[in-house]
Amino acid sequence: MSDLARLILLQDVLTLALVAHACWALRLVFGKALISRWIVLAPVATLLWGALWSYVPALGAMRLAPPPLGQAGVILIALIGLSALWLGPHVRHRTGQFDPTPLLGMAVWRMVFGMSVLAVGVAGGLPASFYWSVGLGDILVGLVGGALLLKRRPATPSQFRLWNLLGLADLSHVLVLGAITLIPFFTANAHVPFVNLLPLTGVPLLLSLHILALRYRPRRAAIV
Numbered sequence: 001m002s003d004l005a006r007l008i009l010l011q012d013v014l015t016l017a018l019v020a021h022a023c024w025a026l027r028l029v030f031g032k033a034l035i036s037r038w039i040v041l042a043p044v045a046t047l048l049w050g051a052l053w054s055y056v057p058a059l060g061a062m063r064l065a066p067p068p069l070g071q072a073g074v075i076l077i078a079l080i081g082l083s084a085l086w087l088g089p090h091v092r093h094r095t096g097q098f099d100p101t102p103l104l105g106m107a108v109w110r111m112v113f114g115m116s117v118l119a120v121g122v123a124g125g126l127p128a129s130f131y132w133s134v135g136l137g138d139i140l141v142g143l144v145g146g147a148l149l150l151k152r153r154p155a156t157p158s159q160f161r162l163w164n165l166l167g168l169a170d171l172s173h174v175l176v177l178g179a180i181t182l183i184p185f186f187t188a189n190a191h192v193p194f195v196n197l198l199p200l201t202g203v204p205l206l207l208s209l210h211i212l213a214l215r216y217r218p219r220r221a222a223i224v
Contacts, residue, residue: 004123008193011116015050015197018109019043022205025102042085043205046078050200060195064186067179075175075204082208087215100160103213106206107145110167113202114138125192127185130177137170161214168210171203 001009023040030036053059053074063071114135121131145163148155155163178199186194 004120004125005193007116007120007123008125008196011113011120012054012195012197014109014112014116015202016047018113018202018205019047021109022106022209025105025209028102029099039086042082046082046205047197047201049074049078050197053200054195054197063194064183066183070183071199072175072179074200078200078204079207082204083211086208086212100213101149103209104145104149104155104160104163106209107142107149107163107167109142109202109206110138110145111142113198114140114142116198127181130181130185133177134174137173141167141170164210164213168207168214171207171210174203 022043026040026043027036030039053063053071062069063074065073067073068076114137117126117131117138118135120126121128121135141163144166148159148163186192
């Protein structure tokens with residue numbers, strides 16, 4: 001197994017850990033009611049959706065189709081499904097206010113994945129026009145979120161909202177840049193491994209968590 005293949009496999013393992021962390025965070029946010037069980041199953045369903053398109057050969061080949069088909073379409077379907085579930089009326093009436101700390105803790109994954117994207121790119125698995133911008137952007141968003149978590153005084157609702165807007169803008173940039181640069185790169189470099197759960201599971205999951213956090217009002221002085 002090449003070093004590049006090992007790095008991509010590591011990203012898949014990290015994506016599994018991200019899904020587990022997201023389930024834990026959502027359980028803390030929404031409590032232990034029956035509805036929570038359905039909510040925390042959403043990241044697992046997204047993982048299965050991503051795995052299907054990553055490891056089934058026929059579907060994997062379709063990922064190179066131009067937008068809105070292919071990988072871009074797979075990500076958008078997962079994002080729409082997650083957002084529709086978590087922002088629906090059956091969830092909204094339960095969480096007018098919530099403790100944002102678990103969702104802010106997802107900032108750690110932005111730093112982890114930012115560094116992993118840089119590593120995969122340097123190893124030749126991504127075009128330079130993509131991985132430098134995406135990797136550094138993720139690390140920046142993660143550092144800002146980590147700084148809010150480590151503050152002596154709790155982050156204000158405005159700071160929490162601004163961080164989510166920053167994260168949302170960064171991941172939207174990832175989607176647009178990926179749609180422009182990745183298809184030509186993988187078409188021209190057929191030898192580069194393309195199996196990866198991160199874009200198909202991690203990106204829509206993190207994007208939808210930012211949308212979820214922007215929809216509700218965090219309790220003031222809740223972040224510790």
